[in-house]
Amino acid sequence: MKIGEVAERTALSIRSLRHYDELGLVSPSAHSPGGFRLYTEADVERLLLIRRMKPLGFSLDRMKDFCRALDTLGAGGGSAGGDVAGGEGQGARFDDDAATTISEIGAEATERLERLRKHLAYAEEFVEIIDRLS
DNA sequence: CTTCTAACA
DNA sequence: TGTTAGAA
Numbered sequence: 001m002k003i004g005e006v007a008e009r010t011a012l013s014i015r016s017l018r019h020y021d022e023l024g025l026v027s028p029s030a031h032s033p034g035g036f037r038l039y040t041e042a043d044v045e046r047l048l049l050i051r052r053m054k055p056l057g058f059s060l061d062r063m064k065d066f067c068r069a070l071d072t073l074g075a076g077g078g079s080a081g082g083d084v085a086g087g088e089g090q091g092a093r094f095d096d097d098a099a100t101t102i103s104e105i106g107a108e109a110t111e112r113l114e115r116l117r118k119h120l121a122y123a124e125e126f127v128e129i130i131d132r133l134s
Numbered sequence: 135c136t137t138c139t140a141a142c143a
Numbered sequence: 144t145g146t147t148a149g150a151a
Contacts, residue, residue: 004136014137015144034151036137138151 003028006039010047017047025064026050056112062105069101 007014020026021037026046028037039047046067053063072094 002137013144015146018138019144032137034137136151138149140148142145142147 001039001044002032003037003039006044006047009044010051012047012051020047020050020060023060023064025060025067053109056109056116058105058108058112062108065101066105069098069105072098073102 001009003014003017006012007017010017017026017037021028026043029040029043030038032038049067049070050063053066058066076091076095
């Protein structure tokens with residue numbers, strides 16, 4: 001699907017989508033002969049993942065790290081990507097780094113979520129006050 | 135009308 | 144990130 005539809009489905013601006021593509025955060029899996037970005041369902045899923053991280057305040061670089069780790073862990077799986085006899089020593093190492101990144105970001109996400117909840121509470125208090133005044 | 139790139143009140 | 148110019 002083209003960028004316009006993706007923007008609607010992900011609630012992300014076309015500007016952001018192009019930006020993410022330039023940064024290599026989420027690039028469309030294909031291009032039309034005319035040069036239009038063509039996204040797949042998988043691309044949209046990745047974009048939705050980005051959307052979920054956004055409110056937690058992760059930097060785009062951090063999101064990129066997360067996606068990369070996810071790909072490393074997902075594609076290689078248990079180093080079943082067709083390794084030759086004895087050639088999986090490195091694969092295990094990459095998987096380990098990826099797993100580490102995932103847990104690091106996971107811990108960071110928990111912290112950021114707590115802060116977000118605290119701020120939400122502040123906002124709710126504000127609205128409470130306003131409602132009483134109205 | 136939609137998308138693309140590049141650049142900036 | 145938004146917006147905008149000019150072209151495809």
